Every structure is written in structure tokens, then in C-alpha cells.
Amino acid sequence: MNKQHPVLVVGGGLSGLSLGYALRQQGVPYRVLEASGRAGGVVESLHRNGFELDAGPNSIAMAPELRTYFEQLGLQDQIVEAAAASKDRYIVRNNQLHAISPHPFKIMGSKFLSGGAKWKLFTEAFRKSKPASADESVADFVARRFGREIATYVFEPVLSGVYAGNINKLSIKEVMPMLVSWENQYGSVVKGLMKNKGAMGGRKIVTLRGGNASLTNKLAAVLGSDLQLNTKVTGVWQNAADESYELSVSVNGLVSVIKASQVVFTTPAYAAANALESMDHPLAAALRNIEYPAMGVLHLGYDRAALGKVPDGFGFLVPAAEQKHFLGMIYNSAIFPFKAPEGKALFTVFIGGANQQSVLQQPPENLQRQVITEVNELLGISAQPVMQQFQVWPHAIPQLNTGFDAVRQLTARFEAAHPGLYIAGNYSTGVAVPTIIRKADDLALRIKEKQ
Numbered sequence: 001m002n003k004q005h006p007v008l009v010v011g012g013g014l015s016g017l018s019l020g021y022a023l024r025q026q027g028v029p030y031r032v033l034e035a036s037g038r039a040g041g042v043v044e045s046l047h048r049n050g051f052e053l054d055a056g057p058n059s060i061a062m063a064p065e066l067r068t069y070f071e072q073l074g075l076q077d078q079i080v081e082a083a084a085a086s087k088d089r090y091i092v093r094n095n096q097l098h099a100i101s102p103h104p105f106k107i108m109g110s111k112f113l114s115g116g117a118k119w120k121l122f123t124e125a126f127r128k129s130k131p132a133s134a135d136e137s138v139a140d141f142v143a144r145r146f147g148r149e150i151a152t153y154v155f156e157p158v159l160s161g162v163y164a165g166n167i168n169k170l171s172i173k174e175v176m177p178m179l180v181s182w183e184n185q186y187g188s189v190v191k192g193l194m195k196n197k198g199a200m201g202g203r204k205i206v207t208l209r210g211g212n213a214s215l216t217n218k219l220a221a222v223l224g225s226d227l228q229l230n231t232k233v234t235g236v237w238q239n240a241a242d243e244s245y246e247l248s249v250s251v252n253g254l255v256s257v258i259k260a261s262q263v264v265f266t267t268p269a270y271a272a273a274n275a276l277e278s279m280d281h282p283l284a285a286a287l288r289n290i291e292y293p294a295m296g297v298l299h300l301g302y303d304r305a306a307l308g309k310v311p312d313g314f315g316f317l318v319p320a321a322e323q324k325h326f327l328g329m330i331y332n333s334a335i336f337p338f339k340a341p342e343g344k345a346l347f348t349v350f351i352g353g354a355n356q357q358s359v360l361q362q363p364p365e366n367l368q369r370q371v372i373t374e375v376n377e378l379l380g381i382s383a384q385p386v387m388q389q390f391q392v393w394p395h396a397i398p399q400l401n402t403g404f405d406a407v408r409q410l411t412a413r414f415e416a417a418h419p420g421l422y423i424a425g426n427y428s429t430g431v432a433v434p435t436i437i438r439k440a441d442d443l444a445l446r447i448k449e450k451q
């Protein structure tokens with residue numbers, strides 16, 4: 001490895017920016033290369049008629065180390081904690097909102113599950129498990145432990161809320177590893193939950209004033225000229241003579257080569273695949289195979305007076321079985337009142353994802369009309385929104401489906417064969433904002449040790 005060159009970080013979304021910042025903190029020379037003209041990737045905040053909208057992450061689960069991180073960045077005055085009402089969450093069944101809780105005993109008291117499903121939940125601790133396959137889907141795991149109804153009406157909407165994913169494909173050990181470990185350790189998921197009560201939620205939800213892009217904008221500002229926009233990485237190879245890495249980059253269509261001591265790919269998997277194709281075809285093929293379903297984000301502003309009896313809360317999830325044209329809705333102004341101007345309310349509706357790709361094929365105006373009709377019907381609203389803003393992410397969130405092991409194995413083999421080259425997109429670190437930041441700090445330390 002040739003140490004006279006900087007570390008090159010490919011991609012200027014949250015993963016790349018937070019890694020750049022961590023390298024800077026470690027005193028490691030680096031540069032972040034971002035293909036587009038804007039840093040932040042899917043973290044994007046907009047302002048419309050006094051409403052503050054987040055087209056990407058809307059809420060961040062706070063941890064003490066994250067507060068310190070925000071303070072270091074000078075963002076402490078922008079942290080806003082969620083209102084108490086945000087603890088109330090709902091699931092739709094038979095066109096009605098039902099309050100839900102991650103606590104099994106509270107679920108037992110709710111009306112949205114049948115007696116049979118509650119019995120399966122209650123008796124889970126006594127159920128002998130059939131040996132699980134090594135790589136089980138969420139649907140199979142949950143059906144084995146709790147039955148199909150709980151898979152359909154609890155796990156499907158919850159995972160649709162996080163990954164916009166399909167539980168028949170998502171891998172349980174990738175997306176809910178603690179459930180697998182509880183089954184292994186205690187013979188029961190419910191017993192595991194009772195012994196690890198802190199594991200299910202409990203963290204404060206926060207947002208940043210100005211929108212969550214305040215975080216990526218701040219990181220980009222701190223990185224300054226070490227962040228290079230409009231710079232698309234098209235290939236990578238190792239220079240046998242001095243062991244440095246070389247990247248081919250296209251800047252406004254002009255192609256050149258930059259040398260690096262170490263290289264980190266934080267781009268989405270399909271983009272990393274294109275650049276890595278000539279170095280490792282099987283890895284590139286596995287990365288290209290990771291599904292990234294499109295997702296639509298529809299912001300709706302209403303006159304508060306028009307909302308009638310809409311319950312305050314975090315929002316609600318819609319199981320696919322309910323056959324609506326959307327996955328769920330966040331009630332932003334109930335969580336963070338400042339998100340809407342005085343006298344108004346703000347909702348953010350999520351559409352598409354792995355289960356509903358076809359919904360996004362129809363003309364956007366028709367889709368928005370349909371979704372507004374369904375939201376109004378569910379919430380008993382007769383007025384039309386006073387503000388609406390629609391955006392589609394063509395490749396929103398990577399799906400950690402069964403078979404993801406192959407990506408992990410090929411990545412480990414590749415990184416071992418090419419010391420100083422890392423695959424660190426959110427599909428390998430985890431998709432949540434706090435996880436990405438924590439993993440960037442860890443990786444910066446490993447990189448520093450090698451410099």
C-alpha cells in the first residue's frame with residue numbers, strides 16, 4: 001500500500017460524508033468523490049409554503065453517542081425531540097386504525113388480531129421449534145414461531161416501514177438478527193424479548209431543525225474542498241508497481257485517473273458493481289443482484305381544522321393484505337409540531353417498495369389522487385390537502401433478502417485479497433442513520449491503522 005496518496009471515499013451520501021468526517025477526525029488525508037452535483041444522497045429536505053419536508057429519512061433514533069456527534073458538528077441547537085404522542089403507533093386492518101405496541105402483552109389486549117393469532121403469540125414460549133433453515137425468510141420464521149396472521153398483520157407492515165421490503169424475501173437473520181439469537185438462546189422469541197426489554201425501541205426519536213439534510217449539509221460544509229462533487233468513479237484497479245489503487249473518474253465527461261492509498265465504496269451496490277466489474281466479476285454480479293425497489297414519498301399538508309378526530313401519534317402502517325396504494329404514513333406535525341406552519345398539519349406517505357412496484361407505474365397525478373382518497377377515507381377527512389409534494393426515489397433502500405450471505409462472503413474474500421479496498425455501502429453497514437455513522441467511525445479507525 002502506497003501511503004503518500006489520500007484515502008478515496010466513493011459516494012457522497014451519508015455513508016461517504018460521515019466516513020470522510022471520521023477520517024478527518026483521525027487526521028487521515030482523504031477525499032470524498034460524489035457523482036452528482038449535490039451531497040447527501042437520499043437525505044434531502046425541502047421547504048414548501050412554510051412546511052418542512054424530508055424526502056429521505058424523517059426520524060432518527062437518538063443514542064448518547066449520536067448526541068455527542070451532533071454537538072461536535074455544532075448541530076446541538078437543531079436537535080428536536082419527538083412529542084410524547086409519537087409513542088402511539090397504528091396498524092390498519094379492515095379499514096380501521098388499531099393502536100399497536102411492540103409489547104406482546106399489549107398486543108394480546110388489542111382488537112386487530114384474531115383470537116387464534118393471540119393464542120399463537122401467547123403459546124410461542126412453549127412451542128418447540130422445528131430446526132430452522134440456515135437462511136430463513138422473515139415470513140417463514142414468523143409463521144413457524146407465531147403463525148401466518150402475525151406475519152401478515154405485524155411483521156409485514158413493520159418491515160415495510162423500515163425497508164419497504166417483502167417479508168417473503170427479506171432474510172430474518174439480516175433484518176432482525178436478535179429474533180434468531182433469542183430463538184437459539186432461549187428457545188423462544190417472546191422469552192428473549194422479556195429478558196431484553198430494551199431491545200425493542202425505547203430510544204428517543206429526533207429530527208434536526210431545517211430538515212435532516214442539516215446533517216449532511218453540515219458534514220459537506222466541514223469537508224469543504226475534500227468533497228468533490230460531479231465526480232463519477234467508473235473503475236478501480238491496483239497498480240502492481242507501487243501497490244497504490246487507481247480510480248478512473250469522469251468529471252463533467254472528462255475522464256482522468258486518481259491515485260489512492262486506500263479506497264472505500266459507499267455508493268449503492270449497483271454503482272459499486274459497475275466500478276468493480278473488472279477486478280471481481282462474481283462480487284460485481286452479487287452486488288448487482290441486490291434489489292433496490294423504487295419508493296414514492298408524498299407529503300400532504302392539511303388545514304388542522306379539517307382533521308377532525310385524527311388521532312395524534314407517529315403514524316400508521318398498512319399491511320399489504322389491506323390492498324391500499326401506499327405502505328404507511330407518518331404524522332410529522334404530531335411528532336414535530338414545527339414541521340407545519342401554524343394551523344396546519346403535515347403527513348408523509350410512503351408508496352411502492354418491494355410489494356408495490358406496479359403502483360408506481362401509473363401516472364403520478366392519478367396515483368396521488370388515489371392515495372389522498374384512501375388516506376382521507378381511513379382518517380375520516382373530507383377536505384383536500386392544501387399542499388402536496390411528490391418525489392420518487394428510483395432505487396430507495398437495499399433489500400437484505402435471503403441469499404445475502406453470498407454478498408458478505410464475496411466481499412470478505414475481495415477485501416482480504418485487496419487490503420485497503422472496502423465495500424461499505426448501507427447494504428453492508430445497515431441502513432439506519434445512527435448505524436451508518438457508528439460504522440463510519442469504526443471503519444476510519446481500521447483505515448488509520450493501515451495508513
Ligand SMILES: Cc1cc2nc3c(=O)[nH]c(=O)nc-3n(C[C@H](O)[C@H](O)[C@H](O)COP(=O)(O)OP(=O)(O)OC[C@H]3O[C@@H](n4cnc5c(N)ncnc54)[C@H](O)[C@@H]3O)c2cc1C
Pocket residue numbers: 010011012013014015016033034035036038039040041042043055056057058059060061231232233234266267268271272275295297393396397425426430431432433434436
Ligand atoms: C425514503 C427513505 C426514507 C428513509 N427513512 C429513514 C429514517 O426515517 N431513519 C433512518 O435512520 N434511515 C432512513 N432511511 C435510510 C437512510 O436514509 C439511508 O440508509 C442512508 O441515507 C443512505 O446513505 P448512503 O450514503 O449509504 O447512500 P445514498 O444516500 O444512496 O448515497 C450514495 C451516494 O453515492 C453517489 N454515487 C453513486 N454512484 C457513484 C459513482 N459511481 N461515483 C461517485 N458517487 C456515486 C450517489 O450520487 C449518492 O449521493 C431512509 C431511506 C429512504 C430512501
